[in-house]
Amino acid sequence: MTQVITIHPVTRIEGNARIHIQLDAAGEVRDAQVRISSLRGFEQFVVGMPAEEIPRIVTRICGICPWMHHLAAVKAVDACFGVQPPPAGHLLRELCQVLAHIHDKILHFFFLGAPDFVIRPDADYSVRNIMGLVQQQPELAARVVRMRQLGQMMLEQLAGKAIHPVAAVTGGFARPLADSLRKSLYHDAQKLLDFAVFALEFAKKKVFSQFLEVFASVGAVTTGFLGTVDVYGNLRLYSGTLRMMHPDGHMKEFEPSAYEQMLAEEAVAWSTAKIVYARSWDEGLSLDPVSPKGVYRVNTLARINVCDQIATPRAQAELEEFRSRFGRPAQHSLLYHWARLIELVYACERVLELLEDERITDQTVRNHATPRAGRGVGHVEAPRGTLIHDYTTDENGCITRANLIVGTTHNIAPMNVSVRQTAASCIQAGKVDDEILNRIEMAVRAYDP
Amino acid sequence: MKDKRRPRLSFVWLHACSGCEIALLNSGERLPELLNKVEIVHFPLLVDHKFGGEQEFALPEADIGFVSGGVASEEHLALLYSMRRTCRILVSLGTCATHGGVPALRNRWTAAATLETVFGDTSGRATVAAEMPALLDRVYSVDEKVRVDFCLPGCPPHPEMIVHVIETLMTDGQPRLPGKSVCETCPTIRTGEMHRTVRRFLNNAEYDSDEPVEEMRCLLEQGFLCMGPVTAGGCGGLSVPLCVQARVPCRGCYGPVRPEGNQLLDMLNVLASHGVDHRAIVDRQSLLRFSGAHGLLRLTRKTK
Amino acid sequence: MKKDPLIIAFCCNWCAYAAADLAGISRLQYPGSIRIIRVMCSGMVHPDMVFHALEKGADGVMIVGCHPGECHYIKGNEIALARADIIAETLEDMGWERDRFQMTHVSSSEPERLVQAFRDMHERLEALHQNTFAGVEANE
Ligand code: SF4
Ligand code: SF4
Ligand code: SF4
Numbered sequence: 001m002t003q004v005i006t007i008h009p010v011t012r013i014e015g016n017a018r019i020h021i022q023l024d025a026a027g028e029v030r031d032a033q034v035r036i037s038s039l040r041g042f043e044q045f046v047v048g049m050p051a052e053e054i055p056r057i058v059t060r061i062c063g064i065c066p067w068m069h070h071l072a073a074v075k076a077v078d079a080c081f082g083v084q085p086p087p088a089g090h091l092l093r094e095l096c097q098v099l100a101h102i103h104d105k106i107l108h109f110f111f112l113g114a115p116d117f118v119i120r121p122d123a124d125y126s127v128r129n130i131m132g133l134v135q136q137q138p139e140l141a142a143r144v145v146r147m148r149q150l151g152q153m154m155l156e157q158l159a160g161k162a163i164h165p166v167a168a169v170t171g172g173f174a175r176p177l178a179d180s181l182r183k184s185l186y187h188d189a190q191k192l193l194d195f196a197v198f199a200l201e202f203a204k205k206k207v208f209s210q211f212l213e214v215f216a217s218v219g220a221v222t223t224g225f226l227g228t229v230d231v232y233g234n235l236r237l238y239s240g241t242l243r244m245m246h247p248d249g250h251m252k253e254f255e256p257s258a259y260e261q262m263l264a265e266e267a268v269a270w271s272t273a274k275i276v277y278a279r280s281w282d283e284g285l286s287l288d289p290v291s292p293k294g295v296y297r298v299n300t301l302a303r304i305n306v307c308d309q310i311a312t313p314r315a316q317a318e319l320e321e322f323r324s325r326f327g328r329p330a331q332h333s334l335l336y337h338w339a340r341l342i343e344l345v346y347a348c349e350r351v352l353e354l355l356e357d358e359r360i361t362d363q364t365v366r367n368h369a370t371p372r373a374g375r376g377v378g379h380v381e382a383p384r385g386t387l388i389h390d391y392t393t394d395e396n397g398c399i400t401r402a403n404l405i406v407g408t409t410h411n412i413a414p415m416n417v418s419v420r421q422t423a424a425s426c427i428q429a430g431k432v433d434d435e436i437l438n439r440i441e442m443a444v445r446a447y448d449p
Numbered sequence: 450m451k452d453k454r455r456p457r458l459s460f461v462w463l464h465a466c467s468g469c470e471i472a473l474l475n476s477g478e479r480l481p482e483l484l485n486k487v488e489i490v491h492f493p494l495l496v497d498h499k500f501g502g503e504q505e506f507a508l509p510e511a512d513i514g515f516v517s518g519g520v521a522s523e524e525h526l527a528l529l530y531s532m533r534r535t536c537r538i539l540v541s542l543g544t545c546a547t548h549g550g551v552p553a554l555r556n557r558w559t560a561a562a563t564l565e566t567v568f569g570d571t572s573g574r575a576t577v578a579a580e581m582p583a584l585l586d587r588v589y590s591v592d593e594k595v596r597v598d599f600c601l602p603g604c605p606p607h608p609e610m611i612v613h614v615i616e617t618l619m620t621d622g623q624p625r626l627p628g629k630s631v632c633e634t635c636p637t638i639r640t641g642e643m644h645r646t647v648r649r650f651l652n653n654a655e656y657d658s659d660e661p662v663e664e665m666r667c668l669l670e671q672g673f674l675c676m677g678p679v680t681a682g683g684c685g686g687l688s689v690p691l692c693v694q695a696r697v698p699c700r701g702c703y704g705p706v707r708p709e710g711n712q713l714l715d716m717l718n719v720l721a722s723h724g725v726d727h728r729a730i731v732d733r734q735s736l737l738r739f740s741g742a743h744g745l746l747r748l749t750r751k752t753k
Numbered sequence: 754m755k756k757d758p759l760i761i762a763f764c765c766n767w768c769a770y771a772a773a774d775l776a777g778i779s780r781l782q783y784p785g786s787i788r789i790i791r792v793m794c795s796g797m798v799h800p801d802m803v804f805h806a807l808e809k810g811a812d813g814v815m816i817v818g819c820h821p822g823e824c825h826y827i828k829g830n831e832i833a834l835a836r837a838d839i840i841a842e843t844l845e846d847m848g849w850e851r852d853r854f855q856m857t858h859v860s861s862s863e864p865e866r867l868v869q870a871f872r873d874m875h876e877r878l879e880a881l882h883q884n885t886f887a888g889v890e891a892n893e
C-alpha cells in the first residue's frame with residue numbers, strides 16, 4: 001500500500017501550489033512534488049497586440065513583482081523596435097525596480113517567511129502569521145508595515161501606479177523626475193536604509209543564529225546558480241550579463257539573448273509550469289536529491305553566490321561576512337532569507353546612489369520609437385530570479401511570438417529537489433505531524449515562489 | 450447587546466495575480482488596526498489554514514468572503530462553489546473577479562489553442578500537464594458562476610476602497626462605489642478640440658514637466674487612446690487617476706462605468722461621436738483587455 | 754418552425770417618424786416585424802441601445818434619420834453615421850452578423866423609401882436566419 005500526503009494549498013507564498021508526497025509501503029518517501037497549477041496563456045493572448053502595449057499587460061502575471069515584468073517587457077520591446085532610452089530613462093526605470101525589490105523583500109521576509117522563525121514552527125497555525133507577529137511584537141510589526149508602505153508610496157510618487165505600473169514606456173520613461181521630489185525621495189531612502197540595516201542585524205541576532213541548527217534538515221541540496229553581474233562581476237538587478245555557476249564552482253557568462261543555448265525547457269505532467277534546466281552542462285535533467293542533474297537555482301542566494309562583489313559598501317561588508325561563514329557557493333536553502341536581507345541593504349544603497357546621479361533629473365526621458373519587425377529579449381533580476389521576456393514583432397510592430405521565462409520557473413526544479421530531500425529527512429515510517437509538514441513548506445517558502 | 454465575536458473573513462484567489470491582496474496590504478497604517486478587528490479563517494497569502502475535511506476544497510464558515518481572480522479551470526470552479534457555500538456575504542475583489550481582467554484575453558482563442566502555444570506542439574504528448582485541473586472553455590467572471598453580493602472592481606482596487614468595503618460589510622452596511630468615470634476624477638484641461646485620429650503611445654504626451662497635472666491637456670484630446678470616459682473611476686482615491694499621474698493614458702483597468710457596460714463599444718462610440726477616426730486603433734478588441742468575461746471577448750461566431 | 758424576425762427601428766421624430774406616419778396614412782404596407790421606437794434625433798441612439806435590443810431578442814436593428822444636412826439638430830445624423838461604422842464593426846467582434854444592423858436616411862415626404870428599407874431589412878434577416886439554421890451555431 002502506498003499513501004499520498006498532500007499539503008494544499010501551500011501557504012504564505014504567492015499563487016496556487018500544493019505539495020504531493022508519495023510514501024511507500026514502509027512509510028518512507030518515494031517521491032514528492034510541488035505542483036503549481038496556474039495556466040494563464042500570456043504567450044497566447046499577447047499575439048496580435050501592438051508591442052508597446054505589452055509592458056502594461058504582462059504586469060498581471062504577478063501582483064507582487066509587476067515591476068519586473070513591466071521592465072523586462074519594455075526592454076524587450078525597445079530591442080524589437082531598435083530604440084535606446086536616454087540615460088534618465090534607464091536611471092528612472094532602475095530606481096523603480098530597486099524600490100520594488102525593497103517592498104518585495106520586506107513582504108517576503110517579514111510577512112511570509114519570518115513567522116516560521118519568529119513565532120516558531122511548532123506554534124499553532126492560527127498564530128504563525130503576520131497577525132501573530134502584530135500581537136507578539138507590535139512595535140516591530142508596526143515598523144515593518146510602515147517601511148513597506150513607505151517604499152510603495154515612493155514608487156507611487158515617482159511613477160503614479162505602483163501595483164501594475166505604467167510609467168516605463170517604449171524608449172524610456174513617461175515622466176521626468178523633479179528635483180524637489182528627488183530630494184524628498186532621498187530623505188525617505190535613508191530611512192529605508194536604516195531599516196534594512198536594522199532588519200539584517202535583527203535577523204542575525206534573533207533569527208538566523210537559531211534556525212541554522214534547528215532547520216539543518218530543511219532544503220539542504222547542492223545545485224548550480226544563475227544570476228546577473230556587470231563587467232566587473234558586481235551584483236546587478238536591472239541589467240548586465242548572465243552568469244551561470246556549476247555546482248563545482250566554475251562559471252560561464254552569456255548574454256541574455258543567448259538564453260536558448262544555455263537553458264532548456266521541459267513540460268511535465270504534474271505541473272503547468274515548465275521545468276527549466278541547464279542545457280549547457282550537457283548532463284540532462286534529474287531531480288534526484290542525492291545527485292541532481294542540470295539543476296540550478298536563481299533568486300537571492302543565487303545572485304549572492306554568482307557575483308564577485310557588491311558595489312555598495314554596506315552590502316559588500318555583509319557579503320564578506322556571509323562568505324566567510326558559508327563559503328562560495330553557499331548551498332543551504334534557508335540562506336535564501338539571509339541573502340534576501342543582504343540584497344535589501346544593497347537595494348536601499350542603490351536607491352541613494354541612483355538619486356545622487358545628476359542625470360536622473362534630465363528632462364529627456366524618452367526617445368521616439370518606430371514600430372518595426374524585430375526580435376528582442378529583455379531581462380531583469382526579479383526578486384524571484386532571472387526574468388526573461390522574448391518577443392518577435394511584425395512590420396506593424398505587433399507581437400507574433402512571445403516566450404517568457406519567469407523567476408519561479410527556474411526554481412521549479414530545485415524546489416522539487418529541496419522538497420523531496422526535506423520530506424525524506426523529516427518523514428520516517430509514515431509519521432507526519434503539522435510541524436513536519438510546515439518544515440516541508442518552509443523549503444518552498446525559502447524560494448519565494 | 451450584539452454578538453462580540455469578531456467578524457470572520459475568508460479570502461481565496463482563483464485566476465489571479467495576487468495584486469488585489471497586495472493592495473489590501475498597502476492600506477498601510479490601517480492594516481494592523483483592521484487585522485486586529487477581524488478573524489481571518491482562510492487566506493493563503495498570509496495564513497496557514499489548509500483545505501480540509503471531506504471534500505477537496507472544504508473551507509471554514511465565514512461572514513464575508515473575498516474572491517479575487519476569474520474562473521478559468523475546474524479547480525477554480527470547485528473552490529468558488531465551496532466559497533459560496535461557506536460565506537454569508539461574497540465579494541468579488543478586483544477586475545478579474547468582476548469582469549475577467551487581463552487573463553480573459555484568452556477568450557479570443559480556444560483552450561486547446563492556448564495550450565498548444567504555451568506547451569508547443571502538444572500532439573502526441575498527452576502527458577503535458579495532464580494531471581493538472583482541466584481548463585474551462587473560457588475565463589468567466591465570478592458572477593457568471595455564482596451569486597455575488599458585492600462587486601469591487603479595480604486592477605487592483607484602491608487600498609482605501611478595500612478597507613472601506615470590509616469595514617462597511619462588517620457592520621452590515623452597504624458599501625458604495627464612486628459611480629463616476631475616470632474622467633470625472635481627472636483634472637486635465639479639456640477644450641473640446643480633438644485630434645482627428647488615434648495615435649499609438651510611441652512618444653510622451655505634451656506637457657510641461659514643471660507644471661502640475663492640472664496644466665496638462667487631456668490625453669484623449671491629444672490623440673492618445675485614453676479610456677477614462679468609459680472606465681469606472683476611483684483608482685486614484687481622492688486624487689488624480691493613477692495613470693494620468695504618470696502622464697500615461699488610461700487603459701480601463703477598473704472595468705466599465707456601468708457594471709454591465711461594454712468598454713469596446715463605449716470607447717468607439719466616444720471616438721465616433723467626436724469625429725475621431727477610430728480605424729487607426731490597432732487590435733481594437735484589446736480595448737476589452739480588462740472586461741472580456743460575460744461573453745464579450747469571444748471566438749468570432751460567423752455563419753458559414 | 755419558421756418565425757418572423759423582430760426588427761427594432763429607431764426613427765427620428767422629424768423625418769423618419771414623419772415618413773412612417775405618412776406611410777400609414779397612405780396605406781403603404783410594410784412587414785409586421787418592424788417595431789418603431791420614436792426618438793427625437795438619430796444622433797440620440799447610443800450604440801448600447803442597439804446591442805441591448807439584440808441581446809433582448811431583436812433580430813435586427815435600424816436607425817432611421819434625416820438626410821445628411823437636414824437634421825433638425827444640425828449634426829445629429831452625422832454622429833449617427835459615424836456610429837453606424839463602429840456598430841457594424843463591433844457587431845462582428847461580438848459575434849453578430851453585420852446584416853443585423855442598418856442605418857437609413859429618409860425625408861418626411863419619402864414614405865415609399867422608408868417602406869422599401871423596412872422590406873429590405875426584413876428579407877435580409879429572413880435569409881440570414883435560413884443560413885443560420887442550416888449552418889453551424891458555434892456558440893452555446
Ligand atoms: S484584478 Fe488585477 S490585481 Fe487583482 S488579481 Fe486580477 S490582475 Fe491581479
Ligand atoms: S480622457 Fe483621460 S486625460 Fe482626458 S480627462 Fe479623461 S482620463 Fe483625463
Ligand atoms: S487610469 Fe485607468 S488604467 Fe490607470 S489605474 Fe486608473 S482606471 Fe486603471
Ligand code: FES
Pocket residue numbers: 765766767768769793794795796817818819823824825826827829830
Ligand atoms: S432630427 Fe432627424 S436625424 Fe437629427
